[in-house]
Amino acid sequence: MSTSFAEENYLKIIYRLSEGHDEDISTNAVAELTQTKAASVTDMLRKLAEKGWVNYQKYQGVRLSPAGEKIALGIVRKHRLWEVFLVEKMGFNWDEVHEIAEQLEHIESDSLIDKLDEFLEFPKTDPHGDPIPTKNGVMPELGYLHLSDIKADKRCVLMGVAKDSAIFLQLLTKMQLSLGATLHVLEVNAFDRSISVSIDNAPAVFISHEVAKNILVKLA
Amino acid sequence: MSTSFAEENYLKIIYRLSEGHDEDISTNAVAELTQTKAASVTDMLRKLAEKGWVNYQKYQGVRLSPAGEKIALGIVRKHRLWEVFLVEKMGFNWDEVHEIAEQLEHIESDSLIDKLDEFLEFPKTDPHGDPIPTKNGVMPELGYLHLSDIKADKRCVLMGVAKDSAIFLQLLTKMQLSLGATLHVLEVNAFDRSISVSIDNAPAVFISHEVAKNILVKLA
DNA sequence: AATATTTTTTAGTTGGGCCTAAAAAATAAA
DNA sequence: TTTATTTTTTAGGCCCAACTAAAAAATATT
Ligand SMILES: [Mn+2]
Ligand SMILES: [Mn+2]
Ligand SMILES: [Mn+2]
Ligand SMILES: [Mn+2]
Numbered sequence A, B: 001m002s003t004s005f006a007e008e009n010y011l012k013i014i015y016r017l018s019e020g021h022d023e024d025i026s027t028n029a030v031a032e033l034t035q036t037k038a039a040s041v042t043d044m045l046r047k048l049a050e051k052g053w054v055n056y057q058k059y060q061g062v063r064l065s066p067a068g069e070k071i072a073l074g075i076v077r078k079h080r081l082w083e084v085f086l087v088e089k090m091g092f093n094w095d096e097v098h099e100i101a102e103q104l105e106h107i108e109s110d111s112l113i114d115k116l117d118e119f120l121e122f123p124k125t126d127p128h129g130d131p132i133p134t135k136n137g138v139m140p141e142l143g144y145l146h147l148s149d150i151k152a153d154k155r156c157v158l159m160g161v162a163k164d165s166a167i168f169l170q171l172l173t174k175m176q177l178s179l180g181a182t183l184h185v186l187e188v189n190a191f192d193r194s195i196s197v198s199i200d201n202a203p204a205v206f207i208s209h210e211v212a213k214n215i216l217v218k219l220a
Numbered sequence C: 001a002a003t004a005t006t007t008t009t010t011a012g013t014t015g016g017g018c019c020t021a022a023a024a025a026a027t028a029a030a
Numbered sequence D: 001t002t003t004a005t006t007t008t009t010t011a012g013g014c015c016c017a018a019c020t021a022a023a024a025a026a027t028a029t030t
Helices: A007-020 A025-036 A037-050 A066-089 A099-104 A110-119 A167-173 A209-213 B005-018 B028-032 B038-050 B066-089 B098-102 B110-121 B166-174 B209-213
Strands: A054-056 A062-064 A157-163 A182-188 A194-197 A203-206 A215-219 B053-055 B062-064 B154-159 B182-188 B195-199 B206-208 B215-217
Touching: A007 A025, A007 A037, A007 A062, A007 A066, A025 A037, A037 A054, A037 A062, A062 A066, A110 B166, A167 A209, A182 B195, A194 B062, A194 B182, A209 A215, B005 B028, B005 B038, B005 B062, B005 B066, B028 B038, B038 B053, B062 B066, B066 B098, B066 B110, B154 B166, B166 B209, B209 B215
Parallel strands: none
Antiparallel strands: A054 A062, A157 A182, A157 A215, A182 A194, A194 A203, B053 B062, B154 B182, B154 B215, B182 B195, B195 B206
């Protein structure tokens, strides 16, 4: 069965909202991410349920069916492979690729994605450190930690970000925070939960809790 | 002003139908290429005229306005650049790329196209020998001849095809006819207008008029 | 337990892009 | 120059994906 752009976007967003926990997703949560109104979401959820891509009963919230999850993972796979392409081959910065990938993720051609994957030498993660689902629909679990949860005196490596927004990524770039940077957490400041961090052994700088929350690391 | 996929497809098709001659395009001609019904075309032509992209008066046919032609050339440029990408970088055959390019041509990002163009080293023609419009909207005139118009005893080089259909391109491949092949027209057979041609100095083969009509060459 | 608030759904519209059937205009044939 | 045929347009509808306003259900507060 074929999928429209709108349907694909809904499935992708429901997937994102479901990641991690196991609860049903609320209509309002979907409405916020799709940038539509709750009434429109209700409409679409009924349609998606009819096609067997979500389990939905009114007032009970929604979750993806196995079929729906497979579609969502396919879209995410395409999105992230295209992002790699845009950064690695086309020379875009990591804060410039999300919007373009939002369009490219809907291009329908299995052989194109296979060839793209090969062309990019089978990347495991995208330019934001997010894992790329495998061809057969498995999302690798990377198990990164949030920088905000790292204790003082620990060293870690910046592996990814939990937010794609250009404004956030540009700030990181300005702060010399890019994938692979080594971070030495010197101090956690109780007052505002900001942290003092030495980036690649440079003199320490402050990182706000809001920023640290959205930085993913692994312990060194 | 932004353009929908449907609008872009109409403009592109009107452009194609206008190439060469100077007459207005009929509603039916557009309907055939868009794979829609004449009534739907009439609807769309009214809308395109309102947006200033075509000149249209009912029962009089349609032609692109300068603004419409600019949009159409942009779409054609993207289509052909993506086709080069698919063949040169992704390893597709020339008969496999048209459908995918039909999707990719609607991706909206000027900087992406600039970077793609550079990545491909500013190609002048696509995998079918068609010229790629310049960034500022000029379609290069290549002035190729139809193989069916070449006189006996002349030598020429295969520069392009006048048809994108996979079935046609596959036949050419099977006949060893690819871009750059040298063709020596030995004989024009009056009975069926087929021609006897030596391809790259191999023993002569027959090429039907139907095929020769759709092969573009320049004299050697 | 009753009432207020928030969330979600239903009802009714809209616009885009398509359709069929019927009417009107243009063109061809008699 | 009538009449027949073809082309194009209009009229009316359908489906998709969104909307607003109002109703209903779920949840929170008093
Ligand atoms: Mn992204
Ligand atoms: Mn990403
Ligand atoms: Mn093509
Ligand atoms: Mn082409």
